[in-house]
Amino acid sequence: MRRFNEKELARCNGEAGASAFIAYKGNVYDVSRNFLWQGGRHFRIHTAGSDLTHCLDLAPHGEEMLERCPVIGEFPEE
Amino acid sequence: MAKVAREMVEKTGINLDQLVELLVKNAAAELTTFYYYTILRANLIGLEGEGIKEIAETARIEDRNHFEALVPRIYELGGKLPEDMKVFHDLSACPPARLPKNPKDVKAMLKVLVEAERCAVRGYTYICNLTAGKDHRTYDLSTAILNEEIEHESWFSEFLGEGPSGHFMRRGETSPFVGKFIR
Numbered sequence: 001m002r003r004f005n006e007k008e009l010a011r012c013n014g015e016a017g018a019s020a021f022i023a024y025k026g027n028v029y030d031v032s033r034n035f036l037w038q039g040g041r042h043f044r045i046h047t048a049g050s051d052l053t054h055c056l057d058l059a060p061h062g063e064e065m066l067e068r069c070p071v072i073g074e075f076p077e078e
Numbered sequence: 079m080a081k082v083a084r085e086m087v088e089k090t091g092i093n094l095d096q097l098v099e100l101l102v103k104n105a106a107a108e109l110t111t112f113y114y115y116t117i118l119r120a121n122l123i124g125l126e127g128e129g130i131k132e133i134a135e136t137a138r139i140e141d142r143n144h145f146e147a148l149v150p151r152i153y154e155l156g157g158k159l160p161e162d163m164k165v166f167h168d169l170s171a172c173p174p175a176r177l178p179k180n181p182k183d184v185k186a187m188l189k190v191l192v193e194a195e196r197c198a199v200r201g202y203t204y205i206c207n208l209t210a211g212k213d214h215r216t217y218d219l220s221t222a223i224l225n226e227e228i229e230h231e232s233w234f235s236e237f238l239g240e241g242p243s244g245h246f247m248r249r250g251e252t253s254p255f256v257g258k259f260i261r
Contacts, residue, residue: 060200
């Protein structure tokens with residue numbers, strides 16, 4: 001499975017036709033085809049290409065939503 | 079725009095642009111759900127489907143009411159709706175509640191319906207949390223909508239065998255909670 005670093009992940013921000021990937025707890029999820037991540041943005045709050053591990057606690061949903069998206073890589077946690 | 083009302087909300091520290099966008103996104107979810115539920119309702123037929131048709135219809139009408147109730151608040155806060163209907167559809171806070179590939183699969187339809195309601199419950203809970211004790215009018219409206227969305231979820235959930243909803247379907251008028259905002 002592909003290992004992403006911060007720069008590589010940041011490039012996958014869903015803008016201008018780029019894929020939209022997000023990191024969560026060491027995994028990288030492809031949210032490109034998710035209706036709620038169009039253009040790499042999730043509501044006004046989150047952007048693709050970033051590690052959202054610490055954001056889920058504040059979200060109105062849990063990990064079950066991420067389970068609907070394919071894991072396509074690893075993002076080693078610091 | 080209600081200038082002072084907007085100022086009061088801003089002074090509480092709420093990010094007003096974010097709040098307005100959330101309201102627009104949820105208004106889009108309500109109107110698109112009204113549309114998709116129209117198709118689902120039409121396809122709820124036969125021995126299994128007919129039993130669900132009535133609650134799908136109530137949920138459909140109440141979701142339209144939610145849209146009607148949200149729009150004035152969006153404009154009061156200085157927001158507006160997109161001019162293009164397709165843009166409005168695509169910025170919805172919830173994915174389209176499309177008819178399943180097999181329109182005779184009533185359980186699949188129920189899953190679409192319950193997922194749509196659960197998305198709404200999450201969304202309005204978030205707005206309630208964001209506005210509680212700060213933006214009283216948006217909070218009041220969101221709480222009213224949330225009450226109805228929770229009931230919709232429990233109706234469909236009951237049919238999926240997840241346990242009793244705990245209450246009967248509507249008797250009389252629709253939108254017992256949101257009605258005061260659309261009279």
